[in-house]
Amino acid sequence: MIKAIVFDLDDTLYPQEVPFTKAIKKVFPQLIKEELTDFFKFFRTISDELYEQTKQKNGITKSEMTTLRLTKAIEESFDLQVTEPLIASFESEYNRQLNQIRLSDSLKEVLQKLAKKYKLGIVTNGYTQRQELKIEVLKVRDIISPENILISEKIGIEKPDRRIFDQMAKVLVCEPRELLYIGDNYKNDIVGAKRAGWHAWWFNHHQRRILEEIIEIPDKEIRHFGKLAEELSLLVE
Incomplete structure (x- = not known):
């Protein structure tokens, strides 16, 4: 029992897709009309893989994970360049959206x-x-x-x-x-x-x-x- x-x-x-998608479309207005479910899944896969690397000896840092996961996901999915200011803007907006779940x-x-x-x-x-x-x-x-x-x-x-x-x-x-x-x-x-x-x-x-x-x-x-x-x-x- x-x-x-x-x-x-x-x-x-x-x-989790809801705050993520809102943050992406805010920071990357070029994607405002895109359906981002598959992109979200791809981002989650990359994020999980990089998270594993943060736990390894001589692995990546949390900050490097944050940078790499968005850069890899965006550049492999869309013809867009990711800069450090865009990464910072995304993290800030994503945290703001998480405050509204x-x-x-x-x-x-x-x-x-x-x-x-x-x-x-x-x-x-x-x-x-x-x-x-x-x-x-x-x-x-x-x-x-x-x-x-x-x-x-x-x-x-x-x-x-x-x-x-x-x-x-x-x-x-x-x-x-x-x-x-x-x-x-x-x-x-x-x-x-x-x-x-x-x-x-x-x-x-x-x-x-x-x-x-x-x-x-x-x-x-x-x-x-x-x-x-x-x-x-x-x-x-």
Whole structure:
């Protein structure tokens, strides 16, 4: 029986594409009429790859990652040159847009209902300061206890390492079989949770494909933002 539900943050509790797209179109008005979903996915892929390099010995710095991810994504996708002032403008505008993210009304309502029946938590990869900002803006601490929120940089472990899931299980005082994790990243969220013995829902709203060599199967796959609140509401009926 499920006793606790834990969520990923980015692209699960809010659509990360929205603030990203607004920032890109503000800084690069040439792209104002472009449909940028595929570009956003490409940017996320590059960003994830460069993030891995920041953790390697003699790897790149956070500042270099910030510069390289936008430069590579823009120059490989569009015939545009990226300068340092444009990078600074994008980061500034992206942070401004992140300050405006909100839980959808339907998700906020269902989370409030879930909190009456289940323990709730968040496990997110990322830099502490940035993730704390998003958590604050989304006002999820009004629903989820702060001690039930784990940020990878803060605790020194990140998904898909099962130790971060094990630590959350201890925080929630639950057995793995009593825990459900919901996230959009197959490797970090689904593989990590399933290998830790949890139930896992794949919030695959970008409709990505599973790599053939990975065999962990999610307990449920949800493909649209509107369906997430709907599926969660079934847990409180």
